[in-house]
Amino acid sequence: MERSMTILQISLYHPNQDKGVFEEIPHHLQLDTTHLIIGRGRNAHLKFRLPGISRHHLSLEPYLEKGNVCLTFCLKILSRSSSVWVNGLTLKYLEQVPLTAVSKVIFSGVQMVIDIQGGASKGKFACCIHFSCSPLIYRAKAEETDEFEAIQEDPELPQEMRE
Amino acid sequence: MASFEDADTEETLTCFHVTVYHPRQDHNQVFERLRFCKREKLSSTEVVTFGRNPKVCHYIFQDNQVSRILFSLQPFRDINSSILSFEIKNLSKKTSLLVGNVELGYLNKTEFPGRCIMRFGDYQVLMEKEDGESLEYFETRFMLSPRSLLEERHLGSPVPENGGSSSSLLPTEMDENEY
Numbered sequence: 275m276e277r278s279m280t281i282l283q284i285s286l287y288h289p290n291q292d293k294g295v296f297e298e299i300p301h302h303l304q305l306d307t308t309h310l311i312i313g314r315g316r317n318a319h320l321k322f323r324l325p326g327i328s329r330h331h332l333s334l335e336p337y338l339e340k341g342n343v344c345l346t347f348c349l350k351i352l353s354r355s356s357s358v359w360v361n362g363l364t365l366k367y368l369e370q371v372p373l374t375a376v377s378k379v380i381f382s383g384v385q386m387v388i389d390i391q392g393g394a395s396k397g398k399f400a401c402c403i404h405f406s407c408s409p410l411i412y413r414a415k416a417e418e419t420d421e422f423e424a425i426q427e428d429p430e431l432p433q434e435m436r437e
Numbered sequence: 438m439a440s441f442e443d444a445d446t447e448e449t450l451t452c453f454h455v456t457v458y459h460p461r462q463d464h465n466q467v468f469e470r471l472r473f474c475k476r477e478k479l480s481s482t483e484v485v486t487f488g489r490n491p492k493v494c495h496y497i498f499q500d501n502q503v504s505r506i507l508f509s510l511q512p513f514r515d516i517n518s519s520i521l522s523f524e525i526k527n528l529s530k531k532t533s534l535l536v537g538n539v540e541l542g543y544l545n546k547t548e549f550p551g552r553c554i555m556r557f558g559d560y561q562v563l564m565e566k567e568d569g570e571s572l573e574y575f576e577t578r579f580m581l582s583p584r585s586l587l588e589e590r591h592l593g594s595p596v597p598e599n600g601g602s603s604s605s606l607l608p609t610e611m612d613e614n615e616y
Binding site: 366369 | 481482484511512513514515516521526528530542543544545546572573
């Protein structure tokens with residue numbers, strides 16, 4: 275009998291999502307134990323059409339804590355030029371944090387809520403992606419990420435995104 | 438090409454010194470695909486994998502008893518730290534990794550303590566981290582030990598607990614006084 279998979283229920287919101295920023299993001303995705311890459315690059319698993327996002331912006335790494343039977347996930351920042359807000363912490367390049375059962379993440383104006391639903395399978399996991407019409411996270415304006423800086427410093431921005 | 442005046446300031450790279458030993462290394466050529474005594478520069482966003490499958494792994498052990506993907510070395514940064522840290526993660530369903538005294542099962546990971554001997558099957562791997570300034574890149578350097586790393590430890594020669602070099606394993610290595 276096949277074991278049930280761990281499922282990441284990922285909800286996304288961006289104020290300009292009607293302009294196709296989520297166009298290339300699938301509704302469903304299944305992965306083995308490789309890291310899930312979020313970014314703008316061609317080989318990102320969740321690919322955002324936003325110039326302020328690095329080609330590899332952040333990763334979600336599945337792993338097992340000792341004595342635990344369900345996968346745990348670690349979020350790591352891969353962007354050198356911008357920070358990511360995760361559950362109240364502002365993280366920079368290569369900093370990482372384990373996700374909680376429900377995690378709130380903000381980067382480059384994208385709001386993302388990740389709800390981990392544990393399963394028995396250790397060899398693979400799935401993502402179900404939902405697009406929200408309304409904001410998912412409310413927090414102080416002062417904590418916003420440095421989106422402008424990211425746009426300025428990304429040297430290989432595609433031409434169509436600069437215009 | 439950028440001129441000397443315009444080039445970015447050079448930064449030292451964190452170096453991972455990896456000394457390997459296998460009791461049948463002289464006959465089985467298990468380390469045939471490792472390039473000894475050469476420094477290799479890697480991006481800090483990479484997950485560096487070790488195992489038998491050359492299509493997937495950065496560093497290959499030429500041995501059917503080694504898993505296709507055995508373990509990974511993952512750079513990260515502690516919050517507000519200016520140096521690179523690393524995690525070791527077991528990617529093998531069949532083989533347990535012993536990192537120092539910590540046993541790692543499938544998908545378990547542990548922070549690399551800066552220096553330790555890792556064991557799996559008959560393999561012994563001494564890993565030592567030499568800190569550098571760069572956060573974007575690090576490098577690896579492999580060395581072959583002619584004798585068991587555990588034996589070295591039991592004989593009382595070398596393998597200090599913290600820091601130090603592996604110069605005892607290869608007499609041609611750099612001056613100890615530099616450490």
